[in-house]
Amino acid sequence: MDFANHLKKRGYRITNAREVICTILENSGHQHFTVEELHTEAVKRDKNIDLATVYRTLEVLEDIDIIEHSHQVHGSGIFYLKSEYSNFHIICEICKKIVDLKKSTSKKINDLLKNDSDFKDVNNHFIYSGQCKNCN
Amino acid sequence: MDFANHLKKRGYRITNAREVICTILENSGHQHFTVEELHTEAVKRDKNIDLATVYRTLEVLEDIDIIEHSHQVHGSGIFYLKSEYSNFHIICEICKKIVDLKKSTSKKINDLLKNDSDFKDVNNHFIYSGQCKNCN
């Protein structure tokens, strides 16, 4: 679970910005972050960390398979720890809570798409939205 | 099928820009357009039509339920005639062809999402992507 070490092993340098962002992610549980949120957290620990650096660090962490990102239909990208338990996500338009869908659901959706359209490697980098039970 | 008339009935004015865009859409079959593509077509018929006007006209046509739009994960929005036969769409990352998924598939996906997450009114305004059969 030492992300900085993963970076090192893969030939990336350990810098303060990267350590800060890794620490935030390591302690995040399985929270979903916008880049802004992550930047805000990072700045609390080092006020010089730039938004561009956050973007670049996230790109690196995605490259070494620590995190993944998805896109919302409206609004910014969402970053979170890569997990073997989930693929697809859904966000409540009202309370903004993000729910991870079960991997089995993701698989069923991919199968449906494949059978209907004959496409392969269907992209899952977007976030469904709707209204959750509590908001109805 | 007279979109300009629909506009009138709903209290919107008929302007040249609106007529031009309606004509393009009426003759489009069930093509999927980016705003750029639609603007390029519109300019062929009246070189003064502005991109902003295209956006505003599309908003109006969506309001009166003639068209719908979806978002790509990367790139611009896609506009098309509203249809009772399809909901979800998938685009080939390679050849850019857009395929309409069967409404039954859309429904099954919505049901899966609903059962897994307990969300309702699941958004379908995005476009899946993948690689189509011909491109593999």
Place this chain on the structure above:
DNA sequence: TTTACTGCAAACGCTTTGCACCCAC
């Protein structure tokens, strides 16, 4: 010492908006 990484600022692509003029009604 070397060059990967950084902060900063500017540019990106798509979309929306403010405004004064114009024309459909």
Place this chain on the structure above:
DNA sequence: GTGGGTGCAAAGCGTTTGCAGTAAA
């Protein structure tokens, strides 16, 4: 005549990039 619609230009938003300076190795 009135105000809804327009073209134009500028700004918006999230993201990416160019660059010269900095610091990890």
